[in-house]
Amino acid sequence: NAGVTQTPKFQVLKTGQSMTLQCAQDMNHEYMSWYRQDPGMGLRLIHYSVGAGITDQGEVPNGYNVSRSTTEDFPLRLLSAAPSQTSVYFCASRLGQGVDTQYFGPGTRLTVL
Amino acid sequence: AQSVTQLGSHVSVSEGALVLLRCNYSSSVPPYLFWYVQYPNQGLQLLLKYTSAATLVKGINGFEAEFKKSETSFHLTKPSAHMSDAAEYFCAVSLYNQGGKLIFGQGTELSVKP
Numbered sequence: 001n002a003g004v005t006q007t008p009k010f011q012v013l014k015t016g017q018s019m020t021l022q023c024a025q026d027m028n029h030e031y032m033s034w035y036r037q038d039p040g041m042g043l044r045l046i047h048y049s050v051g052a053g054i055t056d057q058g059e060v061p062n063g064y065n066v067s068r069s070t071t072e073d074f075p076l077r078l079l080s081a082a083p084s085q086t087s088v089y090f091c092a093s094r095l096g097q098g099v100d101t102q103y104f105g106p107g108t109r110l111t112v113l
Numbered sequence: 114a115q116s117v118t119q120l121g122s123h124v125s126v127s128e129g130a131l132v133l134l135r136c137n138y139s140s141s142v143p144p145y146l147f148w149y150v151q152y153p154n155q156g157l158q159l160l161l162k163y164t165s166a167a168t169l170v171k172g173i174n175g176f177e178a179e180f181k182k183s184e185t186s187f188h189l190t191k192p193s194a195h196m197s198d199a200a201e202y203f204c205a206v207s208l209y210n211q212g213g214k215l216i217f218g219q220g221t222e223l224s225v226k227p
Contacts, residue, residue, distance in 0.1 A: 004156075030213070031212070031213030033213070033214065033215070035217075040122060040219060040220075041219060042119075042203060042217045042218055042219040042220045043157075043203065043217040043220075044217075045214060045215075045216070048212055048213065048214055050212050050213055056212060058214070090156060090157070092157075092215075094213055094215075096213070097207065097210065097211065097212070097213045098145050098207060098208075099145045099162065099164045099207075100213075101147075101159050101162065102147075102159075102205075102213075102215050104149075104156040104157040104158070105156055106155065106156045107155075107156055
């Protein structure tokens with residue numbers, strides 16, 4: 001199993017550009033999430049999904065869109081990048097709720113100029 | 114709503130000393146609690162998790178944590194720090210029927226001095 005994969009690893013954008021961060025998992029997990037990590041703020045939940053076709057907002061959803069057309073993929077779209085979106089983005093997945101372990105991808109480091 | 118507070122954004126210990134990283138949670142129902150570790154420029158990996166089977170939970174790399182309901186705490190400890198323990202540590206809480214969300218604390222960076 002590759003686990004949770006993310007592409008790209010690094011990305012530099014200019015303000016106003018759009019892009020999609022890719023996330024895929026091969027563990028047949030129902031639950032997938034996107035987080036952003038900023039110094040001193042831990043991981044903050046952007047969006048999450050409880051299965052194909054079902055998504056919901058987390059703590060900091062503004063400026064981001066998601067969709068979940070398949071169990072495996074959960075892309076995160078930045079509609080119009082802003083410097084405040086400079087961060088490290090992590091995708092994660094877990095089989096179920098409660099006690100199930102959440103597995104993380106290696107992250108995407110995004111810089112918006 | 115549930116939340117997690119980690120006391121101390123930076124903790125520094127000497128090699129061989131006790132490691133204590135503090136985590137307090139807020140939840141109206143018994144939560145599931147996790148500790149994750151993040152080494153520099155890497156993703157997060159699970160250290161241990163509380164599943165209600167036992168209040169003292171043992172994890173990888175010699176770490177353990179004790180769930181104390183009366184104190185709403187889940188502090189992480191290791192008897193003897195090693196240089197390789199230097200990393201950032203995150204406490205997280207999950208509730209059943211909350212869409213599989215994990216809510217994370219702010220993180221504690223552990224430094225180990227030789």
